[in-house]
Structure formats: C-alpha cells, structure tokens
Amino acid sequence: MKKLFTVLVILALLVGMSACGSAEASEPAELTISAAASMTDVMAEVAELYEEEASNTTLTITYGSSGSLMAQIQEGAPADVFISAAQKQMNTLQEEDLIIDDSRIDLLENKVVLIVPSSSESTITNFEDLATGAVEKVAFGDPSSVPAGQYAQAVLTNLGIFDEVDAKAVYGTDVRQVLSWVESGDVDAGIVYATDAMTTDLVTVITEAEEGLHDPIIYPATIIADTQNQEAAEAFLEFLTTPGVSSLFEKYGFTPL
Numbered sequence: 001m002k003k004l005f006t007v008l009v010i011l012a013l014l015v016g017m018s019a020c021g022s023a024e025a026s027e028p029a030e031l032t033i034s035a036a037a038s039m040t041d042v043m044a045e046v047a048e049l050y051e052e053e054a055s056n057t058t059l060t061i062t063y064g065s066s067g068s069l070m071a072q073i074q075e076g077a078p079a080d081v082f083i084s085a086a087q088k089q090m091n092t093l094q095e096e097d098l099i100i101d102d103s104r105i106d107l108l109e110n111k112v113v114l115i116v117p118s119s120s121e122s123t124i125t126n127f128e129d130l131a132t133g134a135v136e137k138v139a140f141g142d143p144s145s146v147p148a149g150q151y152a153q154a155v156l157t158n159l160g161i162f163d164e165v166d167a168k169a170v171y172g173t174d175v176r177q178v179l180s181w182v183e184s185g186d187v188d189a190g191i192v193y194a195t196d197a198m199t200t201d202l203v204t205v206i207t208e209a210e211e212g213l214h215d216p217i218i219y220p221a222t223i224i225a226d227t228q229n230q231e232a233a234e235a236f237l238e239f240l241t242t243p244g245v246s247s248l249f250e251k252y253g254f255t256p257l
Contacts, residue, residue, distance in 0.1 A: 029232035032078050033061045034069040036085035036219065037174040038110065038148065038193045042252040049248070050239055057232055065174040067145030073098060073224060080227040081236060083107065083219060085175075085193075086147035090220040100230070103223035107240060109255040110217040111194040112151045112209040117185045118202050124189055126207050127155060131164035139178045140191040142171040147217075148178070152191035154214040179203070193217070195253040218257070 035043050040063050047059045062069070062079075070089040073079050074096065082099070084090045093099045114130075116122045123134050130138050141149025149171065156162040172178035175192050182190040183202040190203075197205050221240065223233045239245060246256040 027056075029057045029229045031057060031059050031080045031229055031232055031236055033059055033081045033083070033236075034073065034077075034079045035061055035063055035083040036066050036069070036147070037063045037176045038085055038196055039063070039083060039219075040176065041199050042195075042248055042254065045248055046240070046245055049245070050236065053239070054232075054235065057236070059236075063174075063176075065141065065146040067147070068173070071145075079224045080229050080233045081221065081223055083221040084147070085110070085217070085219055086150065087215075087218055087220055088147070088150070090222060093222075098225050099222040100225055100227075103234065103237060105221055105237065105241070106218050106257045107221040108219040108249055109257055110219065110253075112148070112155060112191060112214060112217065113194045113197050114189060114191055114206045114209075115179075115182050115197050115203040116189045116206060117182055118204050119185065120188070120204070122188060124206055127159055127209065128161060130156070130189060131161040135168065135188045137168055137170055137187040138165055138189045138191070139170045139172055139181045139187040141175050141178055142173065146172065146174055148175040148191070148193055151209075151214045151217060155191070155209045158213045193253075198253045219254075 043061055047061060051059060066084040066086055066089040069082065070093060073082060073093060094101060114127055116124055129135065140152035143149040143153040153162060156165050170187055175196055178190045179192050179196045181187045183200055194208065197203055221237060223230060223237065227233050249256050
C-alpha cells in the first residue's frame with residue numbers, strides 16, 4: 001500500500017512538472033496589428049480584452065487608411081496582422097504574395113453615411129443635395145488611397161453628381177480626419193462610415209447610402225507572410241471571430257460576418 005502511495009505521488013509530481021514545462025515553453029509574443037482607421041475605438045477594447053485572456057501576448061496597433069497601411073506593408077514595415085476596410089488593398093497584397101492566403105477571412109461589414117455638424121442648420125436631406133448651393137465644402141477620404149473615399153466616389157458617381165461635388169470636395173487622409181472636419185464645422189458635410197458617425201455626438205447622420213450605389217463594405221483580415229509570430233497571429237484572428245468580440249463589433253455598429 002505504501003509503495004502504491006509512493007508511486008502515485010511520483011506520478012502526480014511528473015504530471016505537474018510536465019504541465020509547468022508546457023507553460024514555460026509558451027514564449028511571450030508581441031503582435032503588430034495594422035488596422036483601418038475606422039476601427040480605432042473598437043480595437044482599443046478588443047486589445048484590452050485580448051491581453052486579459054492572452055496575458056503572454058502584447059499588442060501594438062497601428063491605424064491609418066487601408067491604402068497607407070498597405071503601402072507600409074509593401075515597403076517592409078513590421079506587421080503581423082492586417083485588417084483592411086476594403087478588399088482592394090487586401091487583394092493587392094495577396095497578388096504580391098505578401099499575406100498567408102489561407103489565413104484571410106472576411107471579418108466585418110460597414111455602411112456609408114452622409115453627415116453634417118450637429119450644430120448645423122443645413123437643409124441637406126440626401127446625397128444629391130451635395131451638388132446644390134446648399135453645400136460649399138464637403139469632405140470625404142482621398143479616393144486614391146482611402147477606402148471610405150472610394151465608396152463615397154462610387155456613391156456620387158452612380159448618382160451622376162461626382163464632378164459637381166468633387167469641385168467643392170476636401171480630401172482627408174483617412175476617415176477619422178473627415179469626421180473631425182465635420183465635427184468642427186470646417187466643412188458643411190462629410191461622407192464617412194456609419195461606425196465613425198456613432199463615435200460622436202458632434203455630427204448628425206442625414207442618410208445612409210442605398211444598396212447598389214457602392215460595393216459591399218467588407219473588412220478582410222489576414223496574417224502577413226513574413227510574420228515571425230504566426231501561431232500567435234492565428235490565435236488573435238480566431239479570437240476576433242468569437243461571440244464576445246462579435247458583440248463588441250456590433251456595439252460599435254459593425255456587422256460581424
């Protein structure tokens with residue numbers, strides 16, 4: 001009986017040592033996330049939640065227009081995960097073999113809205129009014145690099161008013177700059193994502209772009225090909241699709257896919 005007890009104790013110790021050894025083998029990871037500027041608020045909460053659950057992982061998040069983030073990745077800037085506000089930039093990186101193809105997922109969907117300053121007495125009721133004398137300055141992202149600007153251009157083009165509106169347009173380097181201009185009243189109106197408009201009481205949403213005026217606004221996410229932390233990056237992408245995080249995205253106006 002005494003021998004049996006001794007054997008059981010030794011086995012328990014071995015199991016404990018094995019478990020400890022396994023924990024020690026899990027090395028700390030530092031992930032760099034490149035995320036579209038429209039995700040600034042929600043990703044702050046996501047990062048806080050993730051670092052509580054994965055205490056061995058530290059997140060550094062860089063925000064900007066998807067076009068500028070894409071260019072940084074092309075130039076070799078450090079990045080493990082990229083979340084774009086459009087498929088175009090992700091497609092470019094995939095064509096250049098700069099992402100891990102199998103890791104790419106469609107994460108979220110967004111909407112485009114027309115906004116004015118909350119203090120404004122504007123008579124604008126729809127996108128078509130942007131082409132009239134009711135508006136002197138309208139802001140949206142630079143279509144050459146900002147997905148929100150590309151969607152805005154598509155809406156205005158499909159309505160047949162792009163040239164008239166473009167003549168009075170002020171281009172932002174990202175959607176958050178456009179939002180700030182509308183908040184401050186520096187422009188009469190702006191075109192941003194619905195999620196951006198939800199972050200402030202200083203703007204009023206006039207209308208949402210109808211379906212068919214632009215391509216669906218899908219946010220793809222992926223792992224960058226030259227990551228040195230693929231396992232940690234995979235875990236983070238998987239975390240982004242969990243029910244708790246999906247609820248956070250919904251809280252900020254995104255539609256999880």
